Structures are given as C-alpha cells and as structure tokens.
Amino acid sequence: xxxxxxxxxxxxxxxxxxxxxxxxxxxxxxxxxxxxxxxxxxxxxxxxxxxxxxxxxxxxxxxxxxxxxxxxxxxxxxxxxxxxxxxxxxxxxxxxxxxxxxxxxxxxxxxxxxxxxxxxxxxxxxxxxxxxxxxxxxxxxxxxxxxxxxxxxxxxxxxxxxxxxxxxxxxxxxxxxxxxxxxxxxxxxxxxxxxxxxxxx
Amino acid sequence: xxxxxxxxxxxxxxxxxxxxxxxxxxxxxxxxxxxxxxxxxxxxxxxxxxxxxxxxxxxxxxxxxxxxxxxxxxxxxxxxxxxxxxxxxxxxxxxxxxxxxxxxxxxxxxxxxxxxxxxxxxxxxxxxxxxxxxxxxxxxxxxxxxxxxxxxxxxxxxxxxxxxxxxxxxxxxxxxxxxxxxxxxxxxxxxxxxxxxxxxx
DNA sequence: AATTATAACATACTCAGGTATGTGAAAATT
DNA sequence: AATTTTCACATACCTGAGTATGTTATAATT
Numbered sequence: 414x415x416x417x418x419x420x421x422x423x424x425x426x427x428x429x430x431x432x433x434x435x436x437x438x439x440x441x442x443x444x445x446x447x448x449x450x451x452x453x454x455x456x457x458x459x460x461x462x463x464x465x466x467x468x469x470x471x472x473x474x475x476x477x478x479x480x481x482x483x484x485x486x487x488x489x490x491x492x493x494x495x496x497x498x499x500x501x502x503x504x505x506x507x508x509x510x511x512x513x514x515x516x517x518x519x520x521x522x523x524x525x526x527x528x529x530x531x532x533x534x535x536x537x538x539x540x541x542x543x544x545x546x547x548x549x550x551x552x553x554x555x556x557x558x559x560x561x562x563x564x565x566x567x568x569x570x571x572x573x574x575x576x577x578x579x580x581x582x583x584x585x586x587x588x589x590x591x592x593x594x595x596x597x598x599x600x601x602x603x604x605x606x607x608x609x610x611x612x613x614x
Numbered sequence: 615x616x617x618x619x620x621x622x623x624x625x626x627x628x629x630x631x632x633x634x635x636x637x638x639x640x641x642x643x644x645x646x647x648x649x650x651x652x653x654x655x656x657x658x659x660x661x662x663x664x665x666x667x668x669x670x671x672x673x674x675x676x677x678x679x680x681x682x683x684x685x686x687x688x689x690x691x692x693x694x695x696x697x698x699x700x701x702x703x704x705x706x707x708x709x710x711x712x713x714x715x716x717x718x719x720x721x722x723x724x725x726x727x728x729x730x731x732x733x734x735x736x737x738x739x740x741x742x743x744x745x746x747x748x749x750x751x752x753x754x755x756x757x758x759x760x761x762x763x764x765x766x767x768x769x770x771x772x773x774x775x776x777x778x779x780x781x782x783x784x785x786x787x788x789x790x791x792x793x794x795x796x797x798x799x800x801x802x803x804x805x806x807x808x809x810x811x812x813x814x815x
Numbered sequence: 816a817a818t819t820a821t822a823a824c825a826t827a828c829t830c831a832g833g834t835a836t837g838t839g840a841a842a843a844t845t
Numbered sequence: 846a847a848t849t850t851t852c853a854c855a856t857a858c859c860t861g862a863g864t865a866t867g868t869t870a871t872a873a874t875t
Contacts, residue, residue, distance in 0.1 A: 422841055426853060447734035450831055463855050472832070495818080528732045531725060531790055533648035538791050560747055568804070573790070575801075576808055580777075583784025588775070589732055590739050600776075603769070611811040623871055627823060651861055663863080664825050673862070 430468040432458060437475045446476070446525050451519050473529035477539060486547035489528050490514075500558030501613060505605055507554060508581065511547065513600045515585060520593035529588055529591075540582075548574060565614045574610060580608060631669040633659060638676045645676070647726050674730035675799075678740060681727050684715050688747035691715075701759030702814060706806055708755060709782065712748065713802045716786060721794035728790055741783075749775060764815045774813060781809060 436458055439448040450473055455461055469475060488572055490510040494503045530538040539545070552574040552587065558564030564573070584604055587596050637659055652673055665734050670676060691751050693709040695704045716724055731739040740746070753775040759765030765774070785805055799801040 422852065429853075445734075451833085452831075461855050464853070466833070467853060469740045524732060524734070527787075528729065528734070531732075531787065533646075533725070535731070541788065541791050560634050568808075572804065573795055576781075579788045579805075580781040581784065582787060583780035583782065584734065586728075586783060586787055587742065587780050603716035603773065604777055604780075606813045607769075610810045623822065630823075652863085662825050664867095665823070667863070668823060722859075769862095 426468070426505075427461075428465065431470055433465060434475060434478070438479065441476075441521070446521055471529075473525055474521055476525045476529065479518065479522060481539065482523065483545045486514060487511065487550055491546070491550045494554075500554055500563045500611055501560055504551070504554045504558065504577075504612075505609065507550060508577075508605055509598075509602070511597060512581070516597045520589055523585060524589040524592075527586055547578065551577060562614055564612055576610070577608060582605065627669070628662075630665065634666060634669055635679070639680065642677075642722070645784060646727055647722055664752055672730075674726055677723055677730065680719065682740065684719065685747045687714065687715060687749055692747070692751045695755075700751045701755055701762055702810055703763045705752070705759065705778075705813075706756045706810065708772060709778075709806055710799075710803070713782070713799060717798045721790055724786060725790040725793075741797060752778060759789065759813075765813055778809060778813070781805065 433454065437449070437454045440454060440457070451462060451465055456464055458464075480501045486505075489509075490507060494506055497503045497506060510610075529535065542548075552570050555564055555570045555573050555577075558567045559570060581601060581604065584601055585597070588595065588600075623760075634655065638650070638655045641655060641658065652663055652666055656666055659665075684739050688708075688711075691708060695707055698704045711718060727741075728734065731741045756765055756771045756774050756778075760767045760771060782802060782805065785802060786798070789796065789801075
C-alpha cells in the first residue's frame with residue numbers, strides 16, 4: 414500500500430479517465446458495444462454523464478483511443494524489421510503484423526471504428542491522418558524499395574502507399590461487414606502476395 | 615389529365631412510398647443527409663412518422679434503395695461489353711463504369727451507405743450479398759478470362775473477385791472519409807492498372 | 816350483405832447519445 | 846491571505862431515430 418497522499422486534481426482526473434476507459438472497454442467486451450449505454454458505464458462507476466463527457470468527446474472515442482494505441486505499437490514492429498534485407502519482405506512482414514494487431518483488436522472494435530470514422534459528423538477522421546505511423550512507415554519502406562530498385566518507381570511512393578493501405582482496408586471493412594466470417598490473416602496473406610506482384614519493379 | 619379513377623389501396627400505398635422517397639432524396643441533396651430528420655420529411659409531405667415507417671424500415675433504407683437501383687444498372691453496362699475482345703479489357707471497362715456510377719451518386723450518398731452498412735444493428739448487409747450484379751458479373755468476367763488463359767488460374771475466381779472488389783471498396787471508403795477530396799475516377803484508373811498487373815496470367 | 820382481416824396511416828411514446836448549465840473545491844493570481 | 850479562475854463532476858434537458866399501439870377505410874371471406 415502506498416501512502417495515501419491526497420491526489421492532486423490532475424491526478425484525480427486522470428485516474429477517473431482511466432477508470433472510465435477500463436470499465437467501458439470491459440463492458441464492451443462482455444456485452445457488445447451497442448448493448449452498453451453511456452449511462453451503464455457511469456452507473457457502474459457511480460458517476461454521471463457529466464463526468465464521462467468531461468473526459469471523452471463521445472462514446473466511440475473510447476474505441477478510437479484503443480485503436481490509437483495500436484498505431485504507436487507499429488513503431489516497435491518497424492524496428493524489428495531490420496533483420497530482413499529485402500524491402501518487399503519488410504513490407505510484407507510489417508503488413509502482416511499490422512493485420513495481426515487489428516485482428517487481435519477483434520471484429521467488434523474494428524467495426525465500431527470503421528463505423529464511427531465515416532459517420533456524418535466526423536471531421537478529419539483519424540484513420541486517414543497522414544502522420545499515422547501506418548502511413549509513415551509504409552511510405553518509408555516503399556521509398557527504400559524504390560531506391561534499391563526493388564519497387565517500381567513509375568508511381569510516387571505516396572500513391573503506392575495509398576493503394577496498399579486502401580486495399581487492405583477494403584478487406585478489413587469486408588471482414589467487419591461479415592462479422593469476421595473468414596480468416597483475416599490468411600486472406601490478407603493472399604492479398605499481400607497479389608499486391609506484391611503489382612508493386613515490384 | 616387521366617381520369618380520376620379512385621386509387622386502389624395498393625396503388626395509393628405505392629404512390630405514397632414514392633412520394634416519401636423523392637421528397638427524402640430531394641431534401642438530402644439540398645440540406646445534407648444528417649441535416650434532414652424523418653420528421654422534416656414527413657412534415658413536408660403533411661404526414662407523420664407512422665406513414666414513413668410503414669414504408670421504410672429506417673431512414674437510411676432510402677439511401678440503400680438508391681444504391682440498389684445502381685446494381686440493376688450494372689446489367690446494362692455488362693451487355694455493352696461484348697464489343698471488347700479481351701477479358702481484361704472487359705474487366706477494366708466494367709469497373710470503370712461501376713466507379714463512374716458511384717461517383718455520380720456522390721460522396722454524401724456513398725458515405726451514408728458505407729456508414730449504415732457497417733452499423734452495429736445491420737444484419738446481412740446488402741453490400742456483400744453474393745447475388746449482387748457487381749459480384750456476379752465480376753466473377754463471370756474473371757472466369758471467362760481464366761478459361762481464355764488471360765487471367766491467372768492459381769486462385770479461384772471467387773477469391774480474385776473479392777480481392778478486386780474489396781480493393782476498390784477501400785478506395786471508395788477512403789474517398790468518403792476525405793469527403794471526396796480526390797478524383798475518384800482518376801485514382802481508380804490507376805488502381806485498376808495496378809491490380810491488372812496482379813491478375814493477368 | 817354482413818363479418819372479419821389487413822393495410823395505410825396517426826398518436827404518443829421510448830431510448831440513448833449528447834449538451835447546457837450549475838456547483839464546489841483546488842489551484843493560480845493579486 | 847484574499848480573490849479569481851479553472852477544472853472535475855452533477856443535474857436537468859434536448860434531439861432525433863425508432864416503436865407500440867391505435868383508428869379507419871378498403872379488401873377479402875363467409
């Protein structure tokens with residue numbers, strides 16, 4: 414037990430925020446996102462909507478944050494790539510891990526994400542932020558591959574990046590639409606083979 | 615003026631349905647989907663929600679039907695393909711027209727569609743109905759191409775179909791996310807080139 | 816022709832996400 | 846130290862999609 418120094422206001426706020434986050438994620442996992450109301454979450458925590466919306470802009474902001482954590486994780490994946498010597502293999506490995514991470518998040522979360530990101534009121538959706546590690550790293554790998562002559566150079570790296578990511582996203586979207594009715598990893602492995610044919614020099 | 619024979623009940627219902635449909639689409643186009651409430655639509659027609667929901671399951675059902683019309687139109691497009699002799703060119707042309715149709719529907723409608731199809735409560739989303747013309751025709755063209763040796767046969771036609779359609783859908787989704795910030799036709803032309811590299815024998 | 820069923824709509828609700836505003840205590844400012 | 850600001854949360858409300866339940870005229874059944 415640590416000494417019970419009275420919490421500073423910021424600390425208290427952060428703690429509350431985390432409690433909301435965890436409780437929400439826990440409820441989502443157990444009862445399904447749309448079977449959990451914001452009031453449910455608050456009731457379980459003995460607080461009110463005021464508290465919730467002081468810490469999160471919306472219900473699906475919770476899901477978005479879970480997803481954003483993943484983006485940070487991409488950096489770790491990228492570092493593990495140095496042992497591979499072909500850019501194409503790096504690209505393949507990086508993508509495989511990205512897909513794995515998303516399949517581990519699960520259909521439910523990915524579905525809520527793809528649903529909320531395209532919602533009418535959603536401005537500047539995170540999914541397409543150019544600064545995301547997903548974009549940065551993919552583009553970097555492609556650029557490298559082009560310099561080393563492994564990847565075709567008749568298209569700019571940004572465009573190849575977009576093609577790749579959007580193709581996979583279409584697959585993910587489909588996976589969500591069908592409630593995870595197929596093996597995401599396996600199908601993306603095939604997709605990667607397919608796309609690599611179109612990308613190599 | 616046609617004689618004012620009293621309308622049979624079915625006729626009346628159908629007429630009402632069409633009035634709702636047109637009024638809704640008109641309002642959506644002018645004020646934006648999410649700035650139009652079901653009550654707005656009803657008020658403009660001098661009826662109430664009861665009427666609306668007797669004819670449509672939900673607000674976005676209207677959008678879905680608009681989209682389903684398009685699917686019927688694919689057949690017409692498919693018939694115009696016979697003048698082309700290469701399966702790959704048929705595939706390219708068919709896809710181009712499909713994209714054109716969707717870009718003509720506009721970002722707003724496509725966005726509502728992609729949003730509502732992946733909504734938590736949406737069961738058996740139309741977008742992935744195997745019976746859709748989009749799937750049937752694409753798969754047919756691929757099958758032909760394989761028989762004629764123009765398209766690789768190491769993957770089953772269903773899988774190639776899925777890869778193609780999902781890749782394009784990813785692009786469409788991205789188009790919606792960014793509110794139509796790029797030229798859909800042009801970018802899909804590039805995407806098609808890219809994918810054809812991976813699909814030819 | 817009388818009865819029953821049903822389809823087209825109206826009325827009055829529920830539900831859940833989100834907002835506007837209030838309050839008290841901690842923190843910054845003087 | 847006194848005052849002002851700010852932040853964490855509470856209360857009360859709004860909104861808009863969707864539903865449960867009438868009501869009435871038409872169509873089907875007897």
